[in-house]
Amino acid sequence: MTIDVGAHLKAVRTLHGLSQRELAKRAGVTNGLISLIEQNRVSPSVSSLKKVLDGIPMSLADFFTLDEVQGPDVFFDKETLPDLGSGPVSLRLVAARRGNRAMAILQERYQPGADTGEDMLSHRGEAGGIVCRGEIEVTIGSQSRILGPGDAYYFSSSTPHRFRNLGTEVCEIVSACTPPTF
Amino acid sequence: MTIDVGAHLKAVRTLHGLSQRELAKRAGVTNGLISLIEQNRVSPSVSSLKKVLDGIPMSLADFFTLDEVQGPDVFFDKETLPDLGSGPVSLRLVAARRGNRAMAILQERYQPGADTGEDMLSHRGEAGGIVCRGEIEVTIGSQSRILGPGDAYYFSSSTPHRFRNLGTEVCEIVSACTPPTF
DNA sequence: TGCCTTCGTCCATTATATTAGACAGCCAAT
DNA sequence: ATTGGCTGTCTAATATAATGGACGAAGGCA
Structure with missing residues (x-):
């Protein structure tokens, strides 16, 4: 699952009715940075992305989860459950x-x-x-x-x-x- | 809800029984970077973190959603657990x-x-x-x-x-x- | 003891993310 | 046609992430 951070951020931002500058102001970053991120000209640091999402607000977990397939949220086959570690x-x-x-x-x-x-x-x-x-x-x-x-x-x-x-x-x-x- | 990316990565990595160098090799980054990330001396870019997690492998969504299982304060012996019904x-x-x-x-x-x-x-x-x-x-x-x-x-x-x-x-x-x- | 391997950390250089500010386009109200 | 305020984009300077290599510590083995 390739994540298009830029397009995703843009979608989230516009869904919340925010301009790049508005969001930048809330997030404490520059509007230019948000522009660059949305064009995928840079890959933001986690800390920057967190600042940006805080301005919406949205958690990192939600941001990266929104792309995932929205299957039926009631049943989970064991094969589809995320495996966290194959070690001991x-x-x-x-x-x-x-x-x-x-x-x-x-x-x-x-x-x-x-x-x-x-x-x-x-x-x-x-x-x-x-x-x-x-x-x-x-x-x-x-x-x-x-x-x-x-x-x-x-x-x-x-x-x-x-x-x-x-x-x-x-x-x-x-x-x-x-x-x-x- | 400040996420301790460094400690979290370290926990995930060790849970999979990987050394910094092993993971770095799989992920296509340097071991030094993983060291720096785990010490929170840098905030990795999303692309870097994705590369690292691909080496585990784990999705960004899971990484930010999950954390370690916590430890207990209280123990319960099965004999002392209240039994609600002995029927079907x-x-x-x-x-x-x-x-x-x-x-x-x-x-x-x-x-x-x-x-x-x-x-x-x-x-x-x-x-x-x-x-x-x-x-x-x-x-x-x-x-x-x-x-x-x-x-x-x-x-x-x-x-x-x-x-x-x-x-x-x-x-x-x-x-x-x-x-x-x- | 000495040698080898693997571990994680650190340093100097390079690549890249982030900033501050300028720019063009658009729309509304002069 | 302006002015003003808004949009998003771009550029040069700066801050920071990422690299490649060196280092000491710890463990296995001769």
């Missing part, structure tokens, strides 16, 4: 592909020995999940525990955390977090 | 019982022949889930579909919905809904 830890995302979702649902698979590491990002919001298969050691701040099938966790996501599969079996978790924008 | 449809509730949870997470088990009936209660909010085991027919509004392991659904709770296990095997689903209206 794999994630498959259900919702949150569109910006207006209230939450995201993930299927996580941890290979034996898999370790998310200590320095995971954390933001506002809450998250929780249920272990479906296998066992996994979950560490939150100072607390640590090994969860098995049927066990669960729930937390507000501002705490450092870590998932480690210490066993010899694959561990599967289904989790949800809200809000889905980070 | 059983539910085990993870969160939402205590305090002001943002959402509820449920483990649902449908025996063969189980049927939630036609007009499920509907409230405000959204719900979604992933099938973990077995198969189930899910009807949302006018759409109907049979989902298997790994398949998923997502809908706003005001839409009438129905779950029926037409097969001979137990079906397990992990679902989440917000706000927790149970």
